Amino acid sequence: MISGTVIKGARILGAQPQDILISDDVITEVGVGLSKAGAHVVDADGLIALPGLVDLHTHLREPGREDAETVETGTLAAALGGFTAVHAMANTDPVADSAGVVEQVWLAGREAGHCDVHPVGAVSVGLRGEQLAELGAMADSHARVRVFSDDGKCVSDALLMRRALEYVKAFDGVIAQHAQEPRLTQDAQMNEGELSGVLGLRGWPAVAEEAIIARDILLAEHVGSRLHVCHVSTAGSVELIRWAKSRGVNVTAEVTPHHLLLTDELAATYDPIYKVNPPLRSRDDVEAVRRGLADGTIDVVATDHAPHALEDKESEWQEAAFGMLGLETALSVVVAAMVETELLDWAGVADRMSIRPARIGRLSGQGREIAAGMPANLTLVDPSARRVVDAGSLASKSRNTPYVGRELPVRVVHTLLRGKPTVLDGKPA
Amino acid sequence: MTKHLISAGDLSRDDALLILDTATQLARLADRPIKKLPTLRGRTVVNLFYEDSTRTRTSFEAAAKRLSADVINFSAKGSSVSKGESLKDTALTLEAMGADGVVIRHQASGAPHRLANWIKGSVVNAGDGTHEHPTQALLDAFTMRRHLGNLESRRVAIVGDVLHSRVARSNVLLLNTLGAEVTLVAPPTLLPVGVEGWPCGHSFDLDSVLAKTDVVMMLRVQRERMNDSYFPNAREYSRRYGLDAARMAMLPEHAIVMHPGPMNRGMEIAAEVADSMRSVIVEQVANGVSVRMAVLYLLLGGNVSAIGAESSEPSTSSERELEPADTGQRRRRSDFAGEEA
Numbered sequence: 001m002i003s004g005t006v007i008k009g010a011r012i013l014g015a016q017p018q019d020i021l022i023s024d025d026v027i028t029e030v031g032v033g034l035s036k037a038g039a040h041v042v043d044a045d046g047l048i049a050l051p052g053l054v055d056l057h058t059h060l061r062e063p064g065r066e067d068a069e070t071v072e073t074g075t076l077a078a079a080l081g082g083f084t085a086v087h088a089m090a091n092t093d094p095v096a097d098s099a100g101v102v103e104q105v106w107l108a109g110r111e112a113g114h115c116d117v118h119p120v121g122a123v124s125v126g127l128r129g130e131q132l133a134e135l136g137a138m139a140d141s142h143a144r145v146r147v148f149s150d151d152g153k154c155v156s157d158a159l160l161m162r163r164a165l166e167y168v169k170a171f172d173g174v175i176a177q178h179a180q181e182p183r184l185t186q187d188a189q190m191n192e193g194e195l196s197g198v199l200g201l202r203g204w205p206a207v208a209e210e211a212i213i214a215r216d217i218l219l220a221e222h223v224g225s226r227l228h229v230c231h232v233s234t235a236g237s238v239e240l241i242r243w244a245k246s247r248g249v250n251v252t253a254e255v256t257p258h259h260l261l262l263t264d265e266l267a268a269t270y271d272p273i274y275k276v277n278p279p280l281r282s283r284d285d286v287e288a289v290r291r292g293l294a295d296g297t298i299d300v301v302a303t304d305h306a307p308h309a310l311e312d313k314e315s316e317w318q319e320a321a322f323g324m325l326g327l328e329t330a331l332s333v334v335v336a337a338m339v340e341t342e343l344l345d346w347a348g349v350a351d352r353m354s355i356r357p358a359r360i361g362r363l364s365g366q367g368r369e370i371a372a373g374m375p376a377n378l379t380l381v382d383p384s385a386r387r388v389v390d391a392g393s394l395a396s397k398s399r400n401t402p403y404v405g406r407e408l409p410v411r412v413v414h415t416l417l418r419g420k421p422t423v424l425d426g427k428p429a
Numbered sequence: 430m431t432k433h434l435i436s437a438g439d440l441s442r443d444d445a446l447l448i449l450d451t452a453t454q455l456a457r458l459a460d461r462p463i464k465k466l467p468t469l470r471g472r473t474v475v476n477l478f479y480e481d482s483t484r485t486r487t488s489f490e491a492a493a494k495r496l497s498a499d500v501i502n503f504s505a506k507g508s509s510v511s512k513g514e515s516l517k518d519t520a521l522t523l524e525a526m527g528a529d530g531v532v533i534r535h536q537a538s539g540a541p542h543r544l545a546n547w548i549k550g551s552v553v554n555a556g557d558g559t560h561e562h563p564t565q566a567l568l569d570a571f572t573m574r575r576h577l578g579n580l581e582s583r584r585v586a587i588v589g590d591v592l593h594s595r596v597a598r599s600n601v602l603l604l605n606t607l608g609a610e611v612t613l614v615a616p617p618t619l620l621p622v623g624v625e626g627w628p629c630g631h632s633f634d635l636d637s638v639l640a641k642t643d644v645v646m647m648l649r650v651q652r653e654r655m656n657d658s659y660f661p662n663a664r665e666y667s668r669r670y671g672l673d674a675a676r677m678a679m680l681p682e683h684a685i686v687m688h689p690g691p692m693n694r695g696m697e698i699a700a701e702v703a704d705s706m707r708s709v710i711v712e713q714v715a716n717g718v719s720v721r722m723a724v725l726y727l728l729l730g731g732n733v734s735a736i737g738a739e740s741s742e743p744s745t746s747s748e749r750e751l752e753p754a755d756t757g758q759r760r761r762r763s764d765f766a767g768e769e770a
Contacts, residue, residue: 189538194623200538200560200595203622270539314517316537318558 003038004028005419010044010380012370014346020049022376025418029372042421044380047413050350052084052115052377053331054357054366056147056176056254057230057302059323060086060117062108063101064093069307069397071105074327075114077305077396079422081327082379082412085116085358085366086305090127091152097122097133099141106143114422115415118361121145123164123175127153132164139171146362149176151230152277154212156182161216165225172362174252176228177216179237180278184208189318191264191279199267201317204279206234213237217244217251228360229253231304233278235288242297252360254302255289257326257333262286262402272313272320273402276306293352294343300357303330307398325401328394331381332408340409354379365418376419385411395428430727433552435541437563437599442606449571452716452723458495459719469498472529472729477519477544478555479505479535484690484714485555489532489564492721498729501526516540520547530729533557551728559593565689566599568720570607572713573644576685581608586638588614588670589648589697592621592659596689597648601629614638616670618659619650635670639679646687647672647698663696673699677707685709 007020012030019034020027055078061069071088078086088105090096096105102119109117121138125131127150138145148168155161155177164175185208190196192203213229217240220227232238232253244251258276263283266274274280292298306323313320334353338344344352358367368374389403415423422429430447431439440448458464474493478486486502493500503523514522516535523531530551533541538558545552556562570580577583585604591597591613604611611629613620624631632638639645650670652663660666677686686698686708694700703710 192622194626197592197621197623198598198627200558200598202559205622270542311515314515316516316535316540316543318537318539 004036005040005042005416006034006036007042007044007049007378007380010047010049012049013350014048017045020370020378022416022419025376025420027370027372027374027376030370042380042414044414046382046384047380048346048383049370050082050346050379050381051354051367051370052379052415052417053082053353054361054363055083055086055303055305055327055330056228056300056357056361057151057256058086058088058305058327059091059307060088060105061307062092063104065309067397068309071108071117072112072114073395073397074305074307075109075112075117076428077327077394079114079415079417079428080395080412080426081329082331082381082415083115083327084377084379084415084417084422085118085363086327087118087120087147087361089151090120090122090149095122095126096120097125097127099134099137099143102138102143102145103141114428115417116363116366118147118363119143119145120151120176121148123148123150123155124160129153129155129157129160132160132167135164135167135173136171139173146171146173147176147228147360148173149178149230151176151178154178154180154182156212158215158219162219162223165220165227166223169225174226174228174360176230177212178230179209179212179216181208181211184211187318188279189275190267191281193264193282195264195267199270201267204277206236206281206285209234209278210236210240213240217241217249220251221247221249225250227251231256231259231278231302232289232292232298233259233281233285235285238288238292238297242292245297252299252356253297254300255293255298256304257301257330257337258324258402259289260286260293260301260337261333266402267317270317272315272317273324273400275317275320275322276324277322290337290341290343293338294348299352300360301330301334301352302357303327307396308400310399313400323400325394325396325398328396329389329401329403329408331412332387332410333403335409376416378414378416379412380414382411382413383409385409387411432728433541433545434563434724434728435545435552435554436561437566437603437606440563440603440606445567445570445603445606448567448720448723448727449574451727452567452571452719455722455726456716456719465495465497467497468726468730469493469496472498473501473527474498474530474532474725474729475501475503475523475526475528477503477523477531477533479533479540480556482534482556485534488714488717489555489721491718493725495718495722496726498725501528516543517547520544524548524550530725553724553728556595558595560595561599562595563599563603564717564721564724565596566603567724568713568717569600569646569687569689570603571716571720572687572709573685575712575716576709577643577683580604583609583643584641585609585611585644585646586614586642587611587646587648588635588672590619590650590654591615591624591648592619594648600646601627605629612638612642614670616660616666619654635676636679639676640681642680643684644687645672645680645684646689648689649691649693650697652693652696667696671697671699672702674701677702677705680707687713690714
């Protein structure tokens with residue numbers, strides 16, 4: 001009878017090979033030459049062990065757009081990407097602005113079982129930016145919501161933002177802001193710069209992001225609450241957050257994998273596979289967000305995994321939906337942008353993709369050290385593998401990855417959720 | 430030549446001159462009793478117009494018909510498009526109908542790029558959003574050459590709503606290729622961000638530009654722009670950037686006044702300027718047909734053997750005798766100077 005698991009020869013955060021002994025859902029021992037009678041043995045020779053990755057920003061599309069993604073397919077994609085927990089954004093249909101909807105999503109996640117699903121609650125009713133949603137009811141529900149966001153839309157009303165920041169202090173919540181000044185970005189299609197002018201696509205200026213971040217930093221400081229900035233995309237935003245942190249404001253920030261790797265020049269193809277919000281920015285912005293992530297100004301990488309049905313992307317640029325897939329390529333892209341450039345080591349990757357996102361989401365069972373007594377959420381990565389991205393082989397129900405045909409480094413080999421494999425040898429367990 | 434004409438930037442100097450010279454020859458056809466050539470007989474040209482533009486559509490239609498192509502007008506109104514058919518499905522439909530060339534006018538910038546991915550035939554951009562309108566630039570250059578000869582070092586001022594103008598974008602690219610010096614003139618709100626990087630100059634002051642310009646091209650400015658605070662109101666716009674008789678008097682003797690139409694008389698251009706001797710606005714429209722014939726001919730005409738004078742096979746059609754005999758030879762030549770003043 002199988003009792004427990006021994007992972008042999010894993011390089012924890014890139015260190016020398018060690019064995020990891022797991023019993024039930026907990027790591028019981030870490031060391032060299034470990035064995036246990038009857039235990040399932042996982043050969044991890046040459047593999048890097050990371051704490052299971054945690055995504056603060058995922059669109060699972062259920063309920064409402066099950067043609068693009070479901071909790072089942074989205075969480076499977078997450079597990080294959082090395083994630084053991086995702087935060088499901090609230091812009092579903094119906095909007096996750098009540099205890100009923102967040103519990104439905106949370107339950108669907110439990111049933112799927114590929115990774116933990118933590119619903120994000122909407123800040124405002126229907127994401128309309130007018131009236132606070134029942135934040136307390138969502139916090140008190142079985143889903144235990146701590147992250148609130150109108151993502152997809154900006155909480156642009158300064159008073160509503162102030163109230164939301166204040167209100168969530170009662171249950172240690174955080175407001176995750178999609179920073180986009182709406183008037184400055186009406187019908188905006190791509191990064192505003194020389195290229196947008198040439199292509200005749202309406203510009204989405206950096207200032208529209210930065211103006212909201214600056215305001216929200218001041219609001220968070222004023223009311224002494226916790227602000228999280230979603231998908232930071234500009235050099236100016238990094239500067240503002242650096243300044244806020246130096247003042248001791250309780251602000252955290254995320255960057256997406258695609259903003260770490262891709263630039264706005266791709267818009268010249270007019271292929272909406274590269275259409276995303278916030279838009280792909282300039283080379284200088286990419287450099288700045290990389291440096292910001294490296295020095296900790298930007299706390300985490302979050303995927304903003306945004307599945308879209310084929311017909312919503314196979315169209316004219318301005319008709320197409322914003323967003324790109326992220327879960328199954330996130331780690332590879334982060335390695336390409338941050339590890340291969342020597343801006344982060346494996347411990348840094350674990351910090352930005354597991355430890356800090358879990359802390360921001362207040363998930364006590366995720367993002368913990370790989371050590372005795374800790375929950376057995378693990379991702380084992382082959383650092384020497386390379387693969388060419390093929391949209392057809394993705395687990396996500398959608399195909400809108402911008403990396404088709406690109407060769408990316410590393411491969412997630414095994415993922416364990418509380419001791420139970422969700423992915424083995426790169427395949428669903 | 431390129432397969433498609435999507436951006437004026439796709440054209441090399443040789444390509445552009447070839448089109449303009451071909452258009453010159455085709456223009457002579459207009460003086461003949463029978464205005465038709467058999468060159469594109471059996472070819473199908475689809476006019477796919479998502480925006481109303483009778484002017485451009487009829488110009489392309491006349492051009493294609495004079496080359497004996499079969500023309501299908503596919504307008505967005507009252508068609509499957511208004512029932513929500515996607516551009517891709519429309520493209521596949523046109524493909525199934527055997528379209529050799531698709532002339533597309535679309536409100537979305539980049540729509541012709543997308544279309545070119547989905548069909549095998551040639552795509553001609555007849556205006557996409559606020560991106561480009563390359564055949565307008567070609568007919569503008571054609572008109573300029575008729576009046577000024579070689580465009581090398583000629584100074585062209587393009588005045589008005591550059592931000593939203595596909596005509597301005599295509600003209601900047603083409604005129605730069607042809608060696609002209611372009612200055613964009615507009616209030617700062619109506620110049621695109623990053624215009625400093627474009628291959629042209631820019632100015633906020635019309636009066637300082639007029640005295641040293643050979644061509645002044647006025648762009649249509651929609652009154653509604655004032656609702657988005659691009660300028661305070663029509664009167665102020667007109668006072669600062671409108672071309673009236675007093676400003677026209679500042680132009681050099683030989684300078685011409687152009688406008689891609691439709692004009693807002695009294696807004697960007699005064700009626701007496703539009704109707705003056707310097708105005709070549711009506712001529713622009715007439716030249717559109719010749720230039721579009723040249724574009725369709727060069728993109729779709731394909732093999733030179735289709736042309737009577739160069740055909741290796743004996744001509745069986747009496748109509749072929751009507752072909753301009755030297756067109757085929759000229760296609761082979763790589764460099765042309767502007768040939769008439």
